Amino acid sequence: MPKSTNRLKTNKHTSYLDYASSVSPNPSSIHSAGVEAREKLENARGVVARILSARPQEIIFTSGGTESNNIAIQGIVMGVGISKLPHIITTNIEHPSVLETFKLLAERNLARISIVPVEANGIVDPKKIRKEIKKNTVLVSVMYANNEIGTIQPIREIGKAIRHYKKHSKRNDIFFHTDAVQGANYLDLSVERLGVDLLTLSGSKIEGAGSPKTGVVGRVGVLYKKKSVPLVNIFGGGNQEWGLRPGTENLPEIIKFAAALQYAQKIKEKEAKRLTQLRDYFMNQLFHSNILTNFRMTINGDSKNRLPNNINITIPHIPSDLLVIELSVHGIMASSKSACKSGDGKASYVIRAINKNIKDTDGSLRFSLGRQTTKKDIDYTLKVLSKILLKLKKWYT
């Protein structure tokens, strides 16, 4: 029998005879355990809505960022239908869940796509987005902050450019989506101020509200969809989440997600300031220590307009996958590129987008900091990295 609830405690005897619905209470059930689950779900939805300055009915809970992005992009395209081939626009450094979805729709002849290259600093020029808008454009999708190099995109300016186009062309059937997964801990999440119609969040990138052990949020995501956006469902199933994300809601993780997002918002400014200082200290040390300067390292992405917790460097001639493994031997968990694409021996598509001359053997090394990261971690990492580089230098340069 599932964990008894307050309502159930009022009865001497309780019999849970709804195992076929779910072995734990299901928010779609009409019995009291279901009603109580529904209340908790709607409470969490209200919390998320307030943080985004949205309405509760504009919040769709999903299984994660990848699913949110697919529902947003494919849902807009499918709504237009395959008879009129819709056109959609994105950039060349989006997360694979956006970029590969665009390519998938193009390959299957379900959409035409434009992929706008970012500038050398890893930031897209809103004018270049504007230039790509055509009569059959129905969606622009630009990420809030990049997952590999941390660069923050000019979302408000792109939103303005789209609204300007809509006003002049008298069209209202073009929508703006942002993948805000990496920005959730540090950036402004007001959809009003950002001027977006659709926005993606993910639980796995938000640090829990409790201790590091209890606070981890499981696989859950959010898609904000402005009420007026005519998104159609890409899945067949039940009526959960207005039919846009059928399947029993992941209630325990949704509750944790809402609490974690609320806590992250509360400490956002303080934490962003603390991590910016740590990040800048890390980058300064990298470039001013005698040992490290010998390697002609470069910083990937704009050095100022980036997430407070992101450091991404290229060290020529030394394979970054090897660096990640050597660092992990010393207890330091870093990344060579998006974990979704790790281990294939090729330079990251994000790094290639901002540096045409990059070689596969150069690669890139990403350190992403979090709530538990201290100056001690950075100093230890700098010491270990110097040691590893000196050792590897003999073999690779």
Add this chain to the structure above:
Amino acid sequence: MPKSTNRLKTNKHTSYLDYASSVSPNPSSIHSAGVEAREKLENARGVVARILSARPQEIIFTSGGTESNNIAIQGIVMGVGISKLPHIITTNIEHPSVLETFKLLAERNLARISIVPVEANGIVDPKKIRKEIKKNTVLVSVMYANNEIGTIQPIREIGKAIRHYKKHSKRNDIFFHTDAVQGANYLDLSVERLGVDLLTLSGSKIEGAGSPKTGVVGRVGVLYKKKSVPLVNIFGGGNQEWGLRPGTENLPEIIKFAAALQYAQKIKEKEAKRLTQLRDYFMNQLFHSNILTNFRMTINGDSKNRLPNNINITIPHIPSDLLVIELSVHGIMASSKSACKSGDGKASYVIRAINKNIKDTDGSLRFSLGRQTTKKDIDYTLKVLSKILLKLKKWYT
């Protein structure tokens, strides 16, 4: 910092600087925390594969049964492409994640569909499935056991009929999928013996291996896909799960799922026997107690060839939603129909499929038993149900 792992413990200092990948270790990361997560993931995959008599590379972890069914059905249809309109077959009592996906594909002109009606006992005739197979048929999807009325479908016989057709027509591009979500606790799960190419499981319908409190499995599902089945991805994203289900894997729930499925298999025969006795006792009492016989109740679905834990009855003239609410006041959690479709005031499509004369006001009442259910629960339920019916009789009949 995430929970430290055994490997990490060998280092005096550990620094988790991979927050952007995930706040907890990500099986796609190449550092040691990622490698350890990957090992746990592959271990769980091996456990599930052995239970299904499948190979590990044939097991795809998803976010739940609804997603598994969508990936299977849409993935087969998309693989054929929109230029040749494929034909797919199912029954009229499938779970909404199958039936609504079929309708979605038909509405969007991505497939032609045949929906075969089941017989009055809630079981489909394999000959009627066979008769629907056409030259452009690419998929047959029939559920293993129904979620509302518990009837068990003749999966082996349907598999044989399809193989017979394939042999005679010299075709090998037609595939057989079963949604086995409701069967996982009680039925044979060997894909070899069942003769299926694709099979769906869901964590939320399997009781955990631990105590009721700790053992609940979260939102995770499985899709078995025979190696030779040319399924294409319906999501764009990373390479996780062979690209068929991109997005960071839900490792904590996958581990729980594998342990729960293993435990359910271990106790399957004993538990099926115990619940069959309870179920038959429940049904006998319903039909032989003096009070209850006055209501001309009917059992929905075959009385023998049904899940050991399922009782589904129609009580004419008394709204079943009201019965569910009245029962829940007495601490008994039952269901009027699939939770995914509850609360709309209409008779269930499953009940309508087996009883053309059913009225919306008749409805149906489902009791589904589980590991914690005892004879005491059944006796209490019978007593409470009698009391409620006597009260409601005055108003409704």
